[in-house]
Amino acid sequence: MKKILLLSSFLSTFAFAQIQKVEPMFWWKGMKNPEVQILVYGKDISKYNIELSDNVKIQNLQKTENPNYVFVTINTNEVNKSSFKINIKNKNKIVDSYTYELKDRQPNSANRSSFSSKDVVYLIMPDRFANGDESNDSKKELTDKANRSIPDGRHGGDLRGIINNLDYLQNLGATAVWLTPVNEDNEKQHSYHGYAQTDLYKIDGRYGSNEDYRELSQKLNQRGMYLIQDYVTNHWGISHWMIQDLPSKDWIHTFPEGENGFRRSNYRTTTQFDPNASEIDKIGALNGWFDTTMPDINQANPLVLKYITQNAIWWIEYAELGGLRVDTYPYNNKEGMATWVKAITDEYPNLNVVGEAWMHSPAHVSYWQKDSKIGEMVGYNSNLPAVMDFSLYANMTKAFQEEESWDKGLVKIYESFTNDFLYPDINNLLVFFENHDTERWNEIYKGDIKPYQLATTLIGTVRGIPQIYYGTEIGMAGDKNTGGDAAIRQDFLGGWKSDTQNAFNPNSRTATQKAFYDFTAKLFNWRKNKEVIHSGKTKHYMPQNNVYVYFRYNENESVMIILNANPEKQTFKLDRFAESLNGFTSGKDIISDKVLPINTNGEITIDGKSSMIIELMK
Template sequence: MKLKLFLFLMLWGSLVQAQIQKTEPPFWWSGMNNPELQIMFYGKNIAQYDIVVDKSVTVTGIIKTENPNYVFVNLKTEGLPTGDYKIDFKRNGKIAFSHNYELKDRRENSALRKGFDASDVMYLIMPDRFANGDPGNDAHPSVTEKPNREYPGGRHGGDIQGIIDNLDYLNDLGVTAIWNTPMLEDNDPRYSYHTYAQSDVYRIDPRYGTNEDYKRLAAEMHKRDMKLVMDYVTNHWGAEHWMIKDLPAYDWINQFPGYENSNYRMTTQYDPNVAQRDLMYCVDGWFVKSMPDLNQRNPLVLNYLTQNAIWWIEYADLDGFRVDTYSYNDKEGIAKWTKSIMDEYPNFNIVGEVWMHDQAQISYWQKDSPIGAIQSFNSYLPSVMDFTLHNALMVIFDEELATWDKGMIKAYENFVNDFLYADIDNILVFAGNHDTGRINEIYDNDLNKYQLAITLVLTTRGIPQLYYGDEIGMRGEKDKGDGDIRRDFPGGWEGDTNNAFSSAGRDELQESYHSFTKTLLNYRKNKEVLHFGKLLQYLPEDNVYVYFRYNDKDRVMVVLNNNPEAQELDLRRYAEGLNGFKGGKEILSNRQIDLKSTLKIEGKSPMVIELN
């Protein structure tokens, strides 16, 4: 009899545990600005139960979909203290099983956290390709793809520990913020290293580490006054996502029915003459077949994404988001998502990937855009990426014979259009990223051209972003595939013969790149005039571009000579920028410069002069 009772209890216990397979968010916090919380419970036929929540909690709705394996419970958390709250699942009036849902304490001043801004320099890392700090997690039984360093498109083993191990290298370089490409679980059987086809958005991919490791990364960065930026994907998940395999509702993803690819024509989002079919194929079409497109018009989807984003900010103590494929989302849905986050964290920052080639079209997506206002649209997105400047940086330093539209005039003309942006200081400027050709490949490891490009990125308006390895001359050819522009950072793996993380391990060329970048980054770090100062630019002459950054206290003169020959500038032309100063310190060479009449600059070289 005792044995039968024991077996019955064991069986009953296993059935109870099996009823709830997922609870998301897994916990929440008291004292959030938005008092509404929606908890999703997932389990076999879980919708058949009646749900009764602790009497101290106000339930504002229980939502069931056509899939009986899901139920969504809406609660009010306003005024609730921290602790566990019992949620009973009943059948025929009797409790079948219960779940204790926890509300935690928030960090002090969590809502007022300050995001990245133009005082920062952001360093973009592909975690799988940066450093392998824990070879023990290179493979994991819960995910499919195993490491293979010989395969450019496969897992190589870089992880969170590898980033933590090299934070001092980045801090010494002058980096103040890190943007990692996504780290959430991606169980695609191949090409999972980029982690943009996510399979569980509440779990760090175990080949990078654990959720606790990710939180530890943020803590270690904050000890060094560095900021952590998460790459967040609102537009799509991966085909291996557990919810895609058992959709809560048919319209959780965009279906035609089934799969149709995006036409990638983001201009349809604001084309006043657009054919609705073309707009639909942009917004609802899938980015690729392995990435089902999420339907933000479904309020359950939008709320799920919003809460997930806030959960990660609160849990990991994040300082910002970079949002992938921002302008492929349903624009009204993504605007609501963005506003919800910024309402919760008013000093936070979010930069959206708006990969377009026209400043007006990019500007449309920034908060309070004068272009968006024409159509009464506000994205609430604080920051966008300056892809037009990137386009110029990829070609201008090979254009040595300046013409009406070639050479440094392309940089000048880019900034002419700054009037289109609502917040010009909150623009991300960059020479390259994980999707573009590497600048040192494009310019064939010409150090002079690199110096010109990076000087422009680090001294113009906006938030500079570097791509990992550019500071040591890393190369990679886009035409050979994405794996080639995402090579392993030398020294990040045990047994690497070249360790570029240390001065002793860098070869002569790597050290030349690194020394220049470090000098300029560390100068910029404490120069408010380069963060938020005004920009005054002069039309280039003889392929020499001169501009000033200035405020009430400081003034910096930047000279970029894209001409292969040395040039002598008549400084009378620059009297407005010089503002009466007769000399200055040239930062890159650490020497005093006379600015009384003329200035000589060597061919293919930059100068950064702090006027004094």
């Protein structure tokens, strides 16, 4: 009987104090901020004593209302060993422990380079790009299983599929790759998009492993390319292990009337800076949930803010990332996010971070860029280096379809650029005509290559960082209005062994696919070495007859860009552009490779619905 009681006591003690999770799992020596806050999670763990081995000092130990959590802060500068133990003690007895490692950083890690206006960003939804490892299409421990017959289901694309096609991306002229989120998303359905993450330190097993993710980043870096992580600060998936056992009630925003505390956001994020906004509308926008399976995270909670800050830094350091794109930026607590971004860029001064501020007014978008004059007027600085140019996007979707009038046609593009004075860093805007949330450009124009060439010419030659969406460069379309999000996120042709056609292979492309791809590759490979495009000045001229002319120039070069949105050929005199053409006698159109006479006494002819990019010569 005595032996049974002793065994029962031992098993009870061991099970009671078991460490279930430690996050971050390890850290690094030599960070600019030497402090790291370690989350230790286990059943009733806060009721036990926490001690560190090797005389490592606990700077701060914080408990929450949930006894399953303890947050331990240490100063890594005070730790002289490469590892130490986190010991859980019941009285004087160690009942469980975790070996915590402090790794050495990669050489020059703090000064890692990042994507900029020199780059072309290629946006991939990994589940829909290429299936490089069929063995991970479904995972026993993950609910949503692969089934390509379900438009909104998992289709099996993965990190290995992207790694296998890096030649394709590089040949296209892409120099940075933005993946929609690839951390674990274990929601029951629609998990393929990744925006309802359930584990922030683990790559979804259906995409591969943490090591696969790092391998992708390293192989991109070896090619002089960057991996951009899509980071979600505003919401997690409702199945996230921490949401299922909240550290504290204020970890997320909840509302008493809704199931699981749900209330949908009113999406009016202009309340963030509107001086006339009511508090109820502000709360409705910022604290409301993005969707029923996406609880709204409270960045005003210091523990939450520290958790997501360290998580972002952990991925940058571990995976050698080349930048971040932050989802739904204005839906977050803006003071918390200013602190979040500053902590990251303090650690990595060269790292670029671009925020998604889906607003159509340039004043509203520019508010979110670091050192914005608009923000300064109301006493706010976001510290966010880059923003997405949704104003230009909104105008582009209309401008190429309209006949010219006072406020229609290419004048919309012209007027968009008249607001450039609002942005403190005009070259650090992401410019695009579609992404994973918008209607496919080739659907809008029914597969007509000419509007695609016009739009690609525009984003490839204006200030900022051009971004293209996977598959559009081979003519992929999809009607969001009838097929929903799945229609704009179809599988890339040739990404699966069973596909009847492989558009990754130039010998297998149709004539239409070849025309789309070749135009894109020619433009973006030309752009790679054009400093005049990366950081030059702009001079533009009001559109006439729906023809828009602008120049990119610096002390050494000048490039003339012509966009003709008319169906008909246009011929016009060049004397109007004398201030930009004086001293030049000819130019080479990089699209047609033709050398043209260019002088202020002459004229030029451009085909209908076409563009010209003319390198001027003296």
